[in-house]
Amino acid sequence: MLRSTVGEWRCGLLSQVKGFRLPEAKPGAQPGKSARTKAGLPDQEVHGPQALGSREPAGRERSTDPAVPQARVAEIPWKKIDGRLVSLTAPTSPEAHQYRVLGHQLERLRREGGLRLVAVTSPFAGDGKTTTSINVAATLAQAPGSRTLLVDCDLRLPAVAKYLxxxxxxxxxxxxxxxxxxxxxxxxxxxPPRVDLWLLTxxxxxxxxxxxxRSPHFADLLEEARRRFDFVVIDTPPILPVPDGREIARWVDGFLVVVAxxxxxxxxxxxxxxVLEPDKVVGLVLNGDDSFSSEYYRYYRGYGTAARQSSDLTPGEAADGASRAPDSPPSSHPSTIQE
Structure with missing residues (x-):
């Protein structure tokens, strides 16, 4: 959940940082045919193959020089993708909806503050930064007209291509x-054309x-990406053991810091x-937070049951609260965003 501060985690350093708690993403059932169509998922903001085709990012100028290779199309079989990438494999799951909450915050920061290049890092390896990077990028790419580039900047231990x-x-x-x-x-x-997502391994x-x-051309590539994409999500090395992330910080608009x-x-x-500039830390992702998972899943199931029951009730019955699931909490929704 997003909270007004990171509370006990910030250790008095960053009172303005937003905290975001994610239940552990467990590999789930792979989506079938109905899960890949708009009709099967009316609440999912996705583009189908016919909507996207081979469309490229706006503003792209394709080279006519035969010596210059053109952008490749990565045909990634969905059934083989790591199950923890819930934004792709299970986009209507509770875990995927939590990434949507985070994506909503990033979209707001883009509208209000021009946030476009978002780096994802962690104190050390093993905190879940790469799975977070991919899930965030896929979530952003599902929004209508949101062109998103995912960049693997962890040149020491690259993992994005392997996960995908x-x-x-x-x-x-x-x-x-x-x-x-x-x-x-x-x-x-x-x-694949299910989402408007591009990848730079x-x-x-x-x-x-x-x-x-440190190369000037690295900065040039990021600026090119800024011009051509709505969002650029960058998976960086852990911030503490190596200096790479500190150099990358010069060129990005904000950081998501992932902790286990x-x-x-x-x-x-x-x-x-x-280590990071306080103004550039836009979020703290608490990954695999089992302390709230059971309560959240209980609410999520109850909310879904209530929604289905309400469609069978008269307006009067719904107004009396008869559609509330027996095990769902009162009408005060556990706040996902607290300003």
Whole structure:
């Protein structure tokens, strides 16, 4: 859930940071045919293949030089995607809806403050930053007309392509683009047309990742992405053990900091927040928070039951509250956003 402050987690450092709690995303049932159509999911904001086709980001200028490779289309079989990527594999699940809440906040920050380049980091490895990056990017890409680019900037331990089961993990990506001074068209891939999501993999690990991140052409690529996409979600290395994330911070508009519930020590979180500019920390994601999962799932099931029952009631019966599920809480909805 989003909270007005990160409370006990912020250790007195960042009172303005929003906290976001995610239940642990467990691999669930893969969506069938009905789950992939608008008719089967009336509440899902997705684009179908006919709506997207092979449409490219607005403003793209395709090169006519035959020596310059064009953007590739990554045909990723949905059934093979990691089950923790709930925004893609189970878009109507409770976990996926929590990512939608986070996506709503990012969309508001874009409208009100121009937020466009969002980096996702964590104090150390293992906190869930990569799965968070992919889920956030997929959620943003599901909004109508929201072109989203997901960039794997973790050149030391790249994982985005592996999570998405992209064939040719060692194909040219960010590393090659920077070193050979290529544009986005030469290296980014198009994910399947279910969402308007594009992917720039890390590419082959370079000898010195930090030199790649410090390259002026790296900044040029990010600026090109800013011009051509509504959102750019960047999976960065952990902020504490290596300097890469601190360099990336120069070019992004904001950071989401991911911490593992009941696992990330508070002193490490405090140190990580101290490294980043306070004004650039736009959210704190508490990943795998089992402390509220059971209550949230109980409410979620009750809410769904109530919604189905209400369609069979007369207006008078609904007004009397007869549609409320027996185990659902009172009408005061547990606030998902507290300003």
């Amino acid at each position: 089961r992209v064939e040719g993990v060692d194909a040219p990506g960010l590393s090659e683009a920077v070193q050979a001074r290529l544009g986005l068209d030469a290296v980014m891939q198009r994910c 890390a590419g082959r690990p370079p000898e010195d990742p930090y030199d790649v991140i 519930a009941h696992r990330t020590p508070r002193p490490l979180l405090a140190e990580a927040l101290g």
